[in-house]
Amino acid sequence: MEFTKGHGTGNDFVILPDPDGQLDLTPELVAALCDRRRGIGADGVLRVVRAAKHPDGAAQAGEAEWFMDYWNADGSFAEMCGNGARVFVRYLLDTGLVTPAGAALPVATRAGVVRALVEGDAVSVEMRRPQVYDDSTATLGGLTLAGTVVDVGNPHLVCVLPAGVELSALDLTVAPGFDPTVFPTGVNVEFIVAGDSVDGTDEHTVMRVYERGSAETLSCGTGACAVGAVALRDLGRDTGVVAVDVPGGRVTVTVTETSCWLSGPAVLVATGELNPAAFRP
Numbered sequence: 001m002e003f004t005k006g007h008g009t010g011n012d013f014v015i016l017p018d019p020d021g022q023l024d025l026t027p028e029l030v031a032a033l034c035d036r037r038r039g040i041g042a043d044g045v046l047r048v049v050r051a052a053k054h055p056d057g058a059a060q061a062g063e064a065e066w067f068m069d070y071w072n073a074d075g076s077f078a079e080m081c082g083n084g085a086r087v088f089v090r091y092l093l094d095t096g097l098v099t100p101a102g103a104a105l106p107v108a109t110r111a112g113v114v115r116a117l118v119e120g121d122a123v124s125v126e127m128r129r130p131q132v133y134d135d136s137t138a139t140l141g142g143l144t145l146a147g148t149v150v151d152v153g154n155p156h157l158v159c160v161l162p163a164g165v166e167l168s169a170l171d172l173t174v175a176p177g178f179d180p181t182v183f184p185t186g187v188n189v190e191f192i193v194a195g196d197s198v199d200g201t202d203e204h205t206v207m208r209v210y211e212r213g214s215a216e217t218l219s220c221g222t223g224a225c226a227v228g229a230v231a232l233r234d235l236g237r238d239t240g241v242v243a244v245d246v247p248g249g250r251v252t253v254t255v256t257e258t259s260c261w262l263s264g265p266a267v268l269v270a271t272g273e274l275n276p277a278a279f280r281p
C-alpha cells in the first residue's frame, strides 16, 4: 500500500490514497501507522477517497469529488481537521487528482464541504464560522483554568492563561481534565497568551494545544480558528484577522461574517510503500 507523509505547521499526517474506498481501515491500523516508533508516525491519518465511495461523504458527492476521511492518532474519528484539510488539498494537487483552477476547490469532510485556495506554499481552507459558547474549565497540573467553549465542527476549549502562568511551563504530556457533561465526546484544549500585533493583523496570540485523540501537537488548525474567534470576541469584534503562533510555526485565521479562513504552509515530505507484514493485525 502506498502512503505519503505531509504536514501543516508540524501537524503531521499519513496520507493513504484509496480512491474507490476499498481499504479496510481500522482504528488498530490507524494507531499502528501513527506510532512514532513502530509505525510511520503522525498525529493522524488522511484517507483520500472519492466522496461517492464513502458513506460519510456520499451525501456531499454532488458538491465535492473527494472526501477527507480523517482519523486521530489513537484511531478515533474527528469531524474536522483544519491542517489536515490543507495538507489533503496539497496532496490532491501534487498528485494530479485535481487540476488547479482559479476557483476554490471543494473538499467533503464529516463537518460538511470546505473550500480551499492555493497560493505558492500556502494553502487556505474556508471552514464554518466558529460558534463561541459559554465558559467551562480545564484542569492541568493542579491548576484550574477558565476557558471558552467553541465549536468549529469539532469541539474546543480555549483557555487564556492568567498572569504568572507561563505557556512554556505547562506539562502537556498529561491530558488536561475537562467537564464531560459539556464535552461528552472529548475536547481539544488550547492554551493561549496574547502577543503583540504582527503583520497588520488585528490580534496575535501564541498557543499550545492538547488534541483529543492525538495528545500535544505542534499545531491545530481548527484550534487556531477557535482561538481567533475568542481573541476577536475579547476585542469586542465579530470579524477580523488573527495571527496564531503555534509550536510548529504560524497560521493566519480570518473570521468573516459567514465563515473562517485558515491559512498557512502545507508540505508533502515523502512517499513510500508500507510493508503489509508489519501492519497485519
Ligand SMILES: N[C@@H](CCC[C@H](N)C(=O)O)C(=O)O
Residues within 6 Å of the ligand: 011, 072, 077, 078, 079, 080, 081, 082, 083, 084, 154, 155, 188, 211, 212, 213, 214, 217, 219, 220, 221, 222, 223
Ligand atoms: N489537528 C486538527 C484537528 C484534528 C481533530 C481533533 N484532534 C479532534 O479530535 O477534534 C486540526 O488541524 O484542526
